[in-house]
Amino acid sequence: MRRTSYANVVINGANDDSENTPHDEVPNSGDLDDASFITSNGHPLYLQNVDHPGLVLISKKLTGTENFGPWKRSLSIALSAKNKLGLLNGSVPMPDAESPLRAQWERVNDMVISWILNTVSEEISNGMDFVNTAQEVWEELTGQFSSIDGHRIYQILKDLHALEQGDKSVEIYYHKMKNLWDEYVALEPTTTCKCSAKCDSHLVVEARHQRKRLLQFIIGLNDSFSNARGQILMMDPLPSITQAYSLVKQEEKQRQKHVSSNAFLGNVKSDISTTSPTVSSAGTNNVLPDSTSSKK
Incomplete structure (x- = not known):
């Protein structure tokens, strides 16, 4: 009799009518959930040999509301690559106590909890010691920090308004601005028009946002880049912010x-002046007399 494994339901859907693979058969078992099917990365309960509780998936550490947005996005990407987001959003629920997958689910759940707590500060992780599931940890952190996104959005816009190059290099200044913009977009995503399949209003909105970023970038540059600023503004159409950054960066390198x-030439001149023979007030070089003439 043909049986459908838990893994096949997760990967291909409950109505999959494709040909059976060798793992689709459940030998001598009437249970649909069989742990023997957890054999590949496609299964959300699969763990690789390199997976362990001390694994640090991302370098960012959650410290509070100021970096919750970037932290959440980075960790979501990492857990998605591990095929473990299902334990956070509830799409891979805890199996029944009698299920042969229950022990493996608990193992993977504990692993994901460890991975999350490895990326938060000690002060935050101390309050998560008795949370039982990865989904509860995720919802607890989201509830604590995402509910005040408005405050973070306010701070980002305030920082963007005050941001100038100052004593920073063009590269540091540009990436500081880009990081603020990227975080703002993550917290306040642009809505997409759904009025028509041919509607291109989102392109107009995106072009407007890119132009705003470009102008903010060149406004914050030091006055020493006024020539580059003028050249960029005279371009028709205006370049993208990455193109403008490349132009300004090239001028900075020049x-x-x-x-x-100039510093090298100055050092050379200095060395020449210190090694040249001194000249007396009479205009002759101060050299030692010839030994033969002194004998005469």
């Missing part, structure tokens, strides 16, 4: 080469 060249 200046650094010019400064290094």
Whole structure:
């Protein structure tokens, strides 16, 4: 009799009519949930040999509301790559106590809890010691920090308004601005028009956002880049912010080469002046007399 495994339901859907693979047969078992089918990355309860509770999936650590958005996005991507998001959103629920998958589910659940807590500060993780499931941990953190996204959005916009290059390099200044914009978009995503399949209003909105970023970038540049700023504004159409960054970065490199060249020439002149023979007030070189002439 043909049986459908739990893994096949998760991967292919309950109504899969494709040909059986060798793992689709359940030998001598009438239970649909069989742990023997957890054999590949496609199964959400599969663990690789390199997986362990001390694994740190991302370098970011959750410290509070100020970095919850970037932390959540980074960890979601990492857990998605591990095929473990189902334990966070409830799509892979806890099996019944009699299910042969129950022990493996609990093992994977504990593993995901450890992975999450490895990426939060000690102060935050201390309050999660007695949470039983990864979904509860995820919902608890989301409830604590995402409910005040409005405060973070306010701070991001305030930081963007005050951001200027100052004593920062063009590269550091650009990436600081980009990180703020990316976090803002993650917290306040742009809505997409659904009025028509041919509607391109979202393209107009996106172009407007990109133009706003470009202008903010060149406004915050130091006055020493006024020539580059003027050249960018005279382009028709306006370049993208990445193109503008490349142009300004190139000019910064040219200046650094010019400064290094001048410094090198200055050192050479200094060395020549210190090694040249001194001249007396009479205009003759101060050299030692010839030994043969002194004997005469």
